Amino acid sequence: MPKGCRICMSGGKLTLFVTGLCNNKCFYCPVSEEKRRDICYANERLVKSIEDIVEEAKLMNAKGTGITGGEPLLVFDRVKAYIDLLKNVFGSSHHIHLYTTEISNRVMELVDRGLDEVRYHPVNLNISKIDKSIVKRIRESADIGIEIPSIPGRYKDMAKIVLMAGDLGFQFININELEFSEANYKQLRLMGLRIRRKHIAAVNGSLNEAFKIIKWASREIKDLSIHICPSSFKDKYQYRLRLIRTARNIAKPYEKINNDGTITKLVIKTNNPKQIVEKAKIPRTMYRIFKNKLETSINYLNKLVGIKNVEVYKYVYLPTYDRKILVIDKAT
CATH class of the missing domain: 3.20.20.70 (Aldolase class I)
Structure with a gap:
């Protein structure tokens, strides 16, 4: 070969x-x-x-x-x-x-x-x-x-x-x-x-x-x-x-690399992301805050869906240059 x-x-x-x-x-x-x-x-x-x-x-x-x-x-x-x-x-x-x-x-x-x-x-x-x-x-x-x-x-x-x-x-x-x-x-x-x-x-x-x-x-x-x-x-x-x-080089600590090479994370929409971090007891290395959004690991899904006044979404994207999003699912 x-x-x-x-x-x-x-x-x-x-x-x-x-x-x-x-x-x-x-x-x-x-x-x-x-x-x-x-x-x-x-x-x-x-x-x-x-x-x-x-x-x-x-x-x-x-x-x-x-x-x-x-x-x-x-x-x-x-x-x-x-x-x-x-x-x-x-x-x-x-x-x-x-x-x-x-x-x-x-x-x-x-x-x-x-x-x-x-x-x-x-x-x-x-x-x-x-x-x-x-x-x-x-x-x-x-x-x-x-x-x-x-x-x-x-x-x-x-x-x-x-x-x-x-x-x-x-x-x-x-x-x-x-x-x-x-x-x-x-x-x-x-x-x-x-x-x-x-x-x-x-x-x-x-x-x-x-x-x-x-x-x-x-x-x-x-x-x-x-x-x-x-x-x-x-x-x-x-x-x-x-x-x-590529995913191994670009994935953040809180992002999960899937068997098909895609990457999964949670995106939470909230007016008080810091408060959500405290309630869910998320370590500093396992999240990122930007504006009114919080990114974190899929492992915290069960903790986060029970918190009031937040919207939790599961994102799946490709580790390509354009970071193409394949899935956005609202968690309930």
Whole structure:
């Protein structure tokens, strides 16, 4: 398994979306219309300066970064600067991988600057002419593989890519379960694709097609590592564990970190928050007062709901940059 995937499994990869610009028109592209322009995000944070990238990486104790887009090489100088930044701030062990539709000397230049892993994406499952010598040069200093979506009905195209990959010198192939998004929903539906039963976004038949490739390749292909990345993996592991890493750094002493990475707290509306603290006997480290509100631990719920003239609410929010609130429940 590629090192980038292993770090991703632990929730340790910062997602650095360097631009939404792209000259390709992949029908399955999940990038939202709002992001299909020259815009940059570090996880959910809009990047306005390089300090935003560094801070976001520190908040999650990032062990590496995945550079994605759009097509990152359309902002080549920006990518070079970001690789330099990440290596200078976090050291050579900070693992950086890049998604791109291009295998060229420019990719080799990024490897020379410290890029650790290249993930080539053949547009619409069509491998363009690739210079085998460049793949070989990249392999001398970095890992290089192919990443594709598993598209139902495109078994032959995927098998062709697998057959060509080893001959071209690629070390691994990642096959992603195809997902519906707001951006690609209409096109995927026009192709007759549907959401898999009991799933939010996974395309029905995508995972089975990927398993067929794995089964065939295990008999026919040698010296090539092939992996499947299911849709459920992103939520259960990648995203959830990344949230937990961040939550551990930002949660206040009175806030509870949940198994899904969200954070829970109580918010009490009252005209006399100090009096409420005294009545409930809340230690100083377990609350925060601002204006006519009191924040404290969910553990004090039973004590607080019995006090007159106060409104007690349970808040559940994401430890993302915008601190998105998911739940506001009034306690009774």
